[in-house]
Amino acid sequence: MLGSLCSVSAQSGAIVSTDKDSTQDIQFRFQPQINSEPLKLGRSYYISGLEDSVSIEKLKFYIAELTLYNAEMTHVHISPATFLIDMEDSASLQRSCAIPKGVSYQKLSFSLGLDSAIQCSGAKGGELDPTRGMYWSWQSGYINLKLEGTSNSCPARNHLIQYHIGGFQSPYNTRQSLVFEYDHSPSILITMDLNKLLTEKNITENFQIMSPNQKAMDFAKNLPDLFRIGP
Amino acid sequence: MKSNLIVLLICAFTGLSFTSERVLYLLYPSHFPAPTYNLTDNPLLQESIDLGQMLFYDPILSKDYSISCASCHSPYNAFAHTDHDLSHGINDSIGTRNAPALFNLAWQTSFMWDGAVNHLDMQSLAPLSHPSEMGENIKDVVEKLSNTMRYRTAFYNAWADSLPTGERFLKSITQFQLTLISATAKYDRVMAGNDVLSPQEAMGYALFKDHCGSCHTEPLFSSYGFSKNGLPVDTTLDDYGRYRVTKNDEDSLLFKIPSLRNLSYTFPYMHDGRYLKLNEVLNHYNILEAGMIDDSALSRPMNLSSKDKVDLISFLMTLNDTAFVLNPQNKFPQSLQMRSKN
Known part of the structure; x- marks a missing residue:
C-alpha cells in the first residue's frame, strides 16, 4: 500500500499552498495513554497483565510525511513537515498543517520515524537538530522513538526500561507507515495506547533496545498497533 | 602550481x-x-x-x-x-x-x-x-x-x-x-608534469600499481571502501570492524582502507596502530598467502624482495605532502x- 501511495505522490507532487482562501488548517493532537488516561510523565500506573506498576519518564518520537488522500488517490496532499513529538514539551503534541480546501479526503497516513534521505544528508536543524537527543553519536542515524521508564519488574540496573528504536538501513529499517480512515474532521485526535507496549515480555526480557538490530525491528513492527484515530 | x-x-x-x-x-x-x-x-x-x-x-x-x-x-x-x-x-x-x-x-x-x-x-x-x-x-x-x-x-x-x-x-x-x-606531494607534481620520479621511485610505482593500487586507488590512494587485510584479531580489543555496524557475518573484520598519503607523518599504522614501521606493514602483506583471507585482491602473495620493498617505500615517500x-x-x-x- 505504501509503495503505490509513494509512487502516486511522486508523480502528482506534493501540493503545498500558502493561499489562505484555498487552504484550511487541520489540527493534529497526539495523546499517548496508559489505562485509557492521558499519560503523565513520572506518574506510576498499575498495569494489569504485568501485575506491577510502570512509570514513564521520557517519550519522544518522529512523525513525518503526514498525508491525506481521497479514495481514488487522485488528490494527495503531503505535509513537508517533520514533527518531533515530545511529552516534555506539551506544545509539540498539538500540530497543524494547511491542506487544500474542497477535497474529500478519506484516508490519512503518516510515518513513525524518518526516511533514509533525511538520515544520509548531513546535519539538520530545527526539530531534526542533533541537540534534540534523537541522534546516535556512535553510528549515523536518528532514533525514531525513544521511551524510557522504570518498573520494579524490570531486571535492569535501577529498573530502567530503555527503548531507543531506530535504524534505517536494510534489514533493520525501523520506520513504520500507518494508514487510517479519515472522516473530514478539521481536528484529529491520534491516540497512542502504551498498554500494548507494556507487556510482561517487554518489561522483563526486552527492556533495553538501543541500536539497530533484530530486536529493534521486532519492537518497531508492533508500534503501528498502538496508534488509532479518536479517543 | x-x-x-x-x-x-x-x-x-x-x-x-x-x-x-x-x-x-x-x-x-x-x-x-x-x-x-x-x-x-x-x-x-x-x-x-x-x-x-x-x-x-x-x-x-x-x-x-x-x-x-x-x-x-x-x-x-x-x-x-x-x-x-x-x-x-x-x-x-x-x-x-x-x-x-x-x-x-x-x-x-x-x-x-x-x-x-x-x-x-x-x-x-x-x-x-x-x-x-x-x-x-x-x-x-x-x-x-x-x-x-x-x-x-x-x-x-x-x-x-x-x-x-x-x-x-x-x-x-x-x-x-x-x-x-x-594535493601537493611530489606525486602530485609528477602528475601535473612539473616533476619526475627517480628511477627507484619509478620501480616502486610499478610495484605499487601491481600490488597495492586496487585498494589504495590513485590519486587519493584509497578507494575508501572496506577490506579484510588478514590481521589477526587483537584479543585485548576484540574489534571486528564493520560487523559492529551491520551485524552481518560477512562484514566481520572489514576495516576502512586508509589513504597512503603522508605515511611518514601518520605512524603507527593499521586500525589499532599495531605496526610502528612501514616495513612491518609491508612484511605483513608480503607473507600473506593464498587462502589466508578470502579477499581476492590479497590472495596473490606479493613475494617482494628486500630491494623491491625499498623501491616501493621510496615511491610511497613521494606521497608525503610537506606543504x-x-x-x-x-x-x-x-x-x-x-x-x-x-
Whole structure:
C-alpha cells in the first residue's frame, strides 16, 4: 500500500499552498495513554497483565510525511513537515498543517520515524537538530522513538526500561507507515495506547533496545498497533 | 602550481543573497576527481571555516575542557596522532582504535574505521560523545558555546545569528575539515608534469600499481571502501570492524582502507596502530598467502624482495605532502590565542 501511495505522490507532487482562501488548517493532537488516561510523565500506573506498576519518564518520537488522500488517490496532499513529538514539551503534541480546501479526503497516513534521505544528508536543524537527543553519536542515524521508564519488574540496573528504536538501513529499517480512515474532521485526535507496549515480555526480557538490530525491528513492527484515530 | 588547480563552482547555490558573493570554492588539482561532499547544503564561507577551525582546536568541546579534536589530530602529523597506537581521551582514558589522519575528507562518503558514520557533518559527534574521548554531548557543548562571547560573535559572523545550534556547530567543523586538502606531494607534481620520479621511485610505482593500487586507488590512494587485510584479531580489543555496524557475518573484520598519503607523518599504522614501521606493514602483506583471507585482491602473495620493498617505500615517500603538513593556515588559530573567560 505504501509503495503505490509513494509512487502516486511522486508523480502528482506534493501540493503545498500558502493561499489562505484555498487552504484550511487541520489540527493534529497526539495523546499517548496508559489505562485509557492521558499519560503523565513520572506518574506510576498499575498495569494489569504485568501485575506491577510502570512509570514513564521520557517519550519522544518522529512523525513525518503526514498525508491525506481521497479514495481514488487522485488528490494527495503531503505535509513537508517533520514533527518531533515530545511529552516534555506539551506544545509539540498539538500540530497543524494547511491542506487544500474542497477535497474529500478519506484516508490519512503518516510515518513513525524518518526516511533514509533525511538520515544520509548531513546535519539538520530545527526539530531534526542533533541537540534534540534523537541522534546516535556512535553510528549515523536518528532514533525514531525513544521511551524510557522504570518498573520494579524490570531486571535492569535501577529498573530502567530503555527503548531507543531506530535504524534505517536494510534489514533493520525501523520506520513504520500507518494508514487510517479519515472522516473530514478539521481536528484529529491520534491516540497512542502504551498498554500494548507494556507487556510482561517487554518489561522483563526486552527492556533495553538501543541500536539497530533484530530486536529493534521486532519492537518497531508492533508500534503501528498502538496508534488509532479518536479517543 | 596555481595553474594546475581548477576551481569547483558551486553553481546551484541559491541561499541567502547576503552570503552569495562570499561563497568560497574548494581548490584541487585536475588529476583529482570531483569531491563527493555536497557543498550546496553547506556553502563554504571564510567565517564558517574560521569558526570550524576555532572549534577544532578548542578543548571546550570535551567534558572537562582538556581534549580538543587536535589532541589526536595534530596538524604537524597530517592530522593523525603520531606515535600513539590508540586514541586518547579525557581522564587519561585510551580508546580502541588508531586516530586516523584527516585530509581529503571532501572525497569520502563514510567515516570511522568501520564506516559507522555516513556523512562528514555527523562524524564529530562520535569522538565528542565517546566516554573515552571527549565524554561530552552536543547539547551541552552548544550551551557552553552559547555562554561564550567569543563564540557568539563567531557564530554571528558565520551564520548571521549569534545563537549556536547543533546544525551550525557540526557544519562549521565540517567546513574547516573540507579545507584540509592534501594535493601537493611530489606525486602530485609528477602528475601535473612539473616533476619526475627517480628511477627507484619509478620501480616502486610499478610495484605499487601491481600490488597495492586496487585498494589504495590513485590519486587519493584509497578507494575508501572496506577490506579484510588478514590481521589477526587483537584479543585485548576484540574489534571486528564493520560487523559492529551491520551485524552481518560477512562484514566481520572489514576495516576502512586508509589513504597512503603522508605515511611518514601518520605512524603507527593499521586500525589499532599495531605496526610502528612501514616495513612491518609491508612484511605483513608480503607473507600473506593464498587462502589466508578470502579477499581476492590479497590472495596473490606479493613475494617482494628486500630491494623491491625499498623501491616501493621510496615511491610511497613521494606521497608525503610537506606543504600540507606545514601549511600555517591549518594550524592553531589566532582567534584562540587571546584567551578570555568570556
